[in-house]
Amino acid sequence: MQKQQLLYKGKAKSVYETDDNDFLILHFRDDTSAFNGERVEQLARKGQVNNRFNAFIMQKLADAGVETHFEKQLSENEVLVKRLEMIPVECVVRNYAAGSLVRRLGLEEGQALSPSTFELFYKDDALGDPMVNESLSISLGWATKEQLEEMQRLTYKVNDVLTAVFDQGGLMLVDFKLEFGVYHGRIVLGDEFSPxxxxxxxxxxxxxxxKDRFRQSLGDVIEAYEEVAQRIGVPLD
Structure with a gap:
């Protein structure tokens, strides 16, 4: 598989074409951003740590029957992935109140949410990824009802699998976001999973x-990522 021209440069990853139209190469950079790109810094080892962390998690999900775009890790900073037709709607599961939910509703940070909540956000950096609902997503042609139902089912399955993984390491999975795409007619997880x-x-x-350690200037960001990795068994050496 030969890496070809740069296709897209995101906030923390670069996407490259390959000589096979079904596959892309993702390069995990050391860039770290917050507040919709208003604050950007380079953190040594971040790309390498996130790449290995993501490979470990993708294998856990594959073992549980969740199809992902992950194919194989190519190097310390690169991974081969399936090329998906991305759906511009992000799925968010919240097990505990934090972040924007606390700000929106005045909840106490850390309040348990039972059952876990599921939210949709439109992927658009210029608009700040606004919260949307199923009706809008269907009416505006971003996704079909069937696609959204499958995305929700898979997101909750990911939550079940990874809540158990982190719990074994003495950790709480507070919330997370996922993106999905279509690959040969199937809904496939098309996102990384890292801190x-x-x-x-x-x-x-x-x-x-x-990443709240970066957003809130708490320090030791990559050290925290590495601690999580060590506690759940991610091989970093």
């Missing part, structure tokens, strides 16, 4: 071990 796209706290101390 960049979820909230993870220590069960006992509630110490934040995710």
């Amino acid at each position: 960049d796209g979820c909230r993870i706290w220590d069960k006992e101390t509630k110490k934040k071990l995710d």
Whole structure:
């Protein structure tokens, strides 16, 4: 598989074409951003840590029957993935109140949500990824009713699988976001899973071990990512 021209450069990953139209190469960069790209810094080892973390999680999901775009890790910073037709609607599951939910509703951070909540957001950086609903998503042609139902089913399945994985490491999976796409007619998970796209706290101390350490200037961001990785068994060496 030969890497070809740059297709897209996101906030933390670069996407490259390959000589096979069914596959792409993702390059995990050390860039770290917050507040819709208003704050950007380089954090040493971040790309490598997130790439290995993501590969570990994708294997856990595949073992549980969740089809993902992940094919194989190519190097410390690169991974081969299926080329999907992405659906511009992001799925968010919340197991505990945090982030924008606390700000919107005035909830206490850490309040347990039972059952877990499911939300949809329209993927548009210029608009700040606004919250939407199923009706809007269907009416505006972003996704069909059947696609949204499958995305919700898969998101909850991911939550069940990964809540157990993190619990075994003494960690709380507070919330996370996922994106999906279509691959040969099937809905497939088309996102990474790392501490960049979820909230993870220590069960006992509630110490934040995710990207909120960067957003809130708490320090030791990559050290926190590595701690989570070590506690759930991600091989970093």
